[in-house]
Amino acid sequence: MSHLRRLGTLWLGTDANQRLRLRQTSLAMLLMVVSVSVLHFAVELAGGRADALLWVWSVFSLGGMVAFYTAIRSGWSLRLDDPSMTREQIAFALTSAALGYAQAGPLRGACFPVLNLILMFGMFQLRASHAYGLCMFALALFGGVMTTMAVRQPAAYPPAVEMGHFLMLAFMLPAVAVLTARLSRIRRRLSHQRAELARALTQLQAIATRDELTGLPNRRQMQALMDQEQLRSERHGHDFCIAIIDFDHFKHVNDTHGHAAGDTVLRAFAQAGQAALRASDVLARWGGEEFLVLLPETPLPLAGAGMERLRQQVAALRIDIGAPQPVSITVSIGVTGHRPGEPLAEALERADRLLYQAKSDGRDRVCSDA
Numbered sequence: 001m002s003h004l005r006r007l008g009t010l011w012l013g014t015d016a017n018q019r020l021r022l023r024q025t026s027l028a029m030l031l032m033v034v035s036v037s038v039l040h041f042a043v044e045l046a047g048g049r050a051d052a053l054l055w056v057w058s059v060f061s062l063g064g065m066v067a068f069y070t071a072i073r074s075g076w077s078l079r080l081d082d083p084s085m086t087r088e089q090i091a092f093a094l095t096s097a098a099l100g101y102a103q104a105g106p107l108r109g110a111c112f113p114v115l116n117l118i119l120m121f122g123m124f125q126l127r128a129s130h131a132y133g134l135c136m137f138a139l140a141l142f143g144g145v146m147t148t149m150a151v152r153q154p155a156a157y158p159p160a161v162e163m164g165h166f167l168m169l170a171f172m173l174p175a176v177a178v179l180t181a182r183l184s185r186i187r188r189r190l191s192h193q194r195a196e197l198a199r200a201l202t203q204l205q206a207i208a209t210r211d212e213l214t215g216l217p218n219r220r221q222m223q224a225l226m227d228q229e230q231l232r233s234e235r236h237g238h239d240f241c242i243a244i245i246d247f248d249h250f251k252h253v254n255d256t257h258g259h260a261a262g263d264t265v266l267r268a269f270a271q272a273g274q275a276a277l278r279a280s281d282v283l284a285r286w287g288g289e290e291f292l293v294l295l296p297e298t299p300l301p302l303a304g305a306g307m308e309r310l311r312q313q314v315a316a317l318r319i320d321i322g323a324p325q326p327v328s329i330t331v332s333i334g335v336t337g338h339r340p341g342e343p344l345a346e347a348l349e350r351a352d353r354l355l356y357q358a359k360s361d362g363r364d365r366v367c368s369d370a
Helices: 002-012 016-045 052-073 086-121 128-152 159-209 219-236 250-257 259-276 300-315 344-360
Strands: 241-247 282-287 290-295 331-337 366-368
Touching (some): 086 128, 159 219, 219 290, 241 259, 259 300, 300 331, 300 366
Antiparallel strands (some): 241 290
16 A cells, blocks of 8 residues: 555655646546547457557647646646646647547547547636637637548548537537536635635634734733643743733823823834834733733743833833824833743732732832742
8 A cells, every 4th residue: 555655646746736736637648548549449440450640649649648747747837827737738638539530430429528528627627718718629620620521531521420510519519618607607706705704714813812902912812822831831841921011190191182092002002012022922912001921931030121121112102192292101010930830820910919019119110029
């Protein structure tokens, strides 16, 4: 079984999309081999021998499919709009079928089921315009071959019979094109619905995990991130810290300038806070004017220094709220390190106590349990 898997990997490669393309092309190659073999068998059964034209057609048909396989397997076709080369493969197969029709003689009727099979290959991939174009190409191609053979070999290809064959194709091929066009419209509609569903899911995820006002992670998302960090800490033995931030006299901003100004201040703080933190740190809105910072893989002294830097940058902010004078704010911060084995709730409670100690000590400061 492992040998078969290795052979499959050698033939189809490892990329999932390429494997699908190569499976389809391999099936088309197999059908072409069967068609060539059947035509040779039919010629021998009729008491004839394969002439040079039949061998040329055989080499052309099989060689073309090998070329398509090589183009896809090598990755060359990836530069095309359709790496599967569906239109090109169908056009080539139609040309091969039309030339085979000219070789088949009394058994040429067998080409019509093959023609349908060729067009069915593209039903689930072709656009409507391409399907109509290929069907018209097939009708013109077979019409030309039928006319040529009826003129050159009227005994084997009676004009009346060829006219009947052409009329049959004239009804059959447009029907196939219409069916393909309908499938194409269904496929586009399903694709549009999938895209809308994906957008809706993305929006729902954003609503569930992001604070609408600031764009920061919300309380639920931060709780999940802290749970993950606790598991990582227990597994790898590294430190992490938690800081709780609260605005000083934020009620005064709302009472004096209005809640819209307060919202502007919260958004400005969110931007400044993210800029002051490291890329690995996470700032979240914990509730109201209270924010929480998760500092992964960070010892307490380094976390305290980072929070002091954030405090200073916030104090230097001048926020334009549309009033004659910009607004300045300060924050109080309590920061603590998570202790091995303790529940997160205890670390959060300790950080909250340190926050209120910072407020009791005069606000606009950082308190830690270092």
